[in-house]
Amino acid sequence: MAFDILFDMETSDPDDALTLCLLATHPAVTLRAVTVTPGTLAQVGMVRHLLARAGRSDVPVGARNPESQKESLSAFHTKWLGPLPPAAPDALAHEVLARALRRFPEATLLTGAPLQNLRLLLEHHPDVHLHRWVAQGGFAGDNVVPPEHRLPKFAGLRTCPTFNFNGDPKGALLALSSDRVGRRELVSKNVTHGLAYDGAFHERMRPLASATPGLALIFEAMERYLAQRPEGKLLHDPLAACAAIDPGIVTWAQVDVVRERGEWGSEPAQGTRTFISVAMDPERFFRTFVGLGPLHDPPPAPR
Template identity: 80%
Template sequence: MRQDIVFDMETGDPDDALTLCLLATHPAVVLRAVTVTPGTRAQVGMVRHLLARAGRSEVPVGARNPESEKESLSAFHTKWLGALAPAAPDALAHEVLAATLQQYPETTLVTGAPLQNLRLLLEQHPEARLRRWVAQGGFAGDNLVAPEHRLAKFEGKRTCPTFNFNGDPKGALLALSSERVERRELVSKNVTHGVAYDEAFHERVRPHHTRTAGLALVFEAMEHYLKAKPEGKLLHDPIAACAAIDPGIVTWAEVEMYRARGEWGAEPAHGTQTFISVALDRERFFHTFVGDAPGLDTGAVSPA
């Protein structure tokens, strides 16, 4: 059985759009909804365009603030896709989340954005329960990560700023402590900074890229991106999405999260139902990314 997933995204970074395309048609996923922050009409128009090209126009789209005038689309999106018509969302993001969870109670929420939409769900819908939240965010330091798995840029650190959590610290702390979030799996920057979609990765994807419409869109997007930036793009959100699909791509540690001086850290703990990534199986990640890993058509089980 495929997994029901909702993707909560922003569009300041290209990898959210890549993740949207990946999830839209992944063989192990049924994408049930997309929520956007802040959710301008330009952002919603881009999301609807990609969903249509992936053959998933029926997927509802929610926005936190569709009247926002903030310039929220990165230049990459318009260079890749050209000028797109703005569009209205189906409803406010927290309403889309609540309705989706009511209809599909086993849904996994994958967040690749600051956590306003999740915070508003918890604040405004006291009946809502989230079985599983997979977040791109958080940080696991040297107290958790074995020396052989540490990235040089984070060597010696126990805490670090993390964009998605610092974009709404109140929302992050609420989601990390709420009993209505039954399981939390944090795919942290000590792992997501370790894999780039570069020319070599692109060539590995090439034989697979027509497998699904969504993967073809990812490949098309990166054809454009790599012409300007051949060093590639770190795969923050796609790694989190793949960990939602197959938790076995990551080694997890159960932790208690904390925030100090604007930075986030984690301490080993038991009974928190909060897990953080401490290592990544890059080969298993790649095969999950392209949708050819064994067993993907039967779904995946969360870490114990």
């Protein structure tokens, strides 16, 4: 049975748009809301365009700062989709999230962006509780990750900068400490840097790409991307989305998250309700990505 998910995104690279397409029509998910940071009219226009092409124009879209003039769309989005008309959001992002959580209190929030919208939700809506938060962000170092699962690029590290958490450290620390956030699952860069959508992945996708409108959009986007960058694209946010759908993709460790001199790390702990990725199963990821399963309900809160 499909479960409810809310997606908070940005558009500085293709990752979030691919994740939006995936969630819009995935058979295990009902996408209930999308929020964007900073939330320019150009960003909202792109999000509405993709939702429409996926047949999900019903999904409400929120923006943190729709008046922002910041150039927030990566060049890839324009090359892929062409010029798109700007569009207004339904409401401010924290209001869209609050409305969705009041209506769907068991929904999972997936964040693939700096955490301003989650921070504003917690600051402005004290009646709202978040059952489960899955974040693309954070870092687990050698003190948490077993030797056989360490990526060479992070060898010897206990802390590391991470884009989404450093985009709003106050929001990250608030969400990690709030008693109104139930279970926290961090799909961290020590794992996401080990998974890429490359030519081999694309060819494996080819016979499956018509299964849903979302997969068709992803295949279309990556045809263009790989033509310019055949080495492929790291799948940070899509991995987080698939771990939200099937937590068994990832091996989790319960931790306390620490921040030191602008870098993030983790310390093994119990009773924190905060779990971080230390390894992942690429085959199980692929099957979840394309909707073949195994698909599981979100795990219960730890005892």
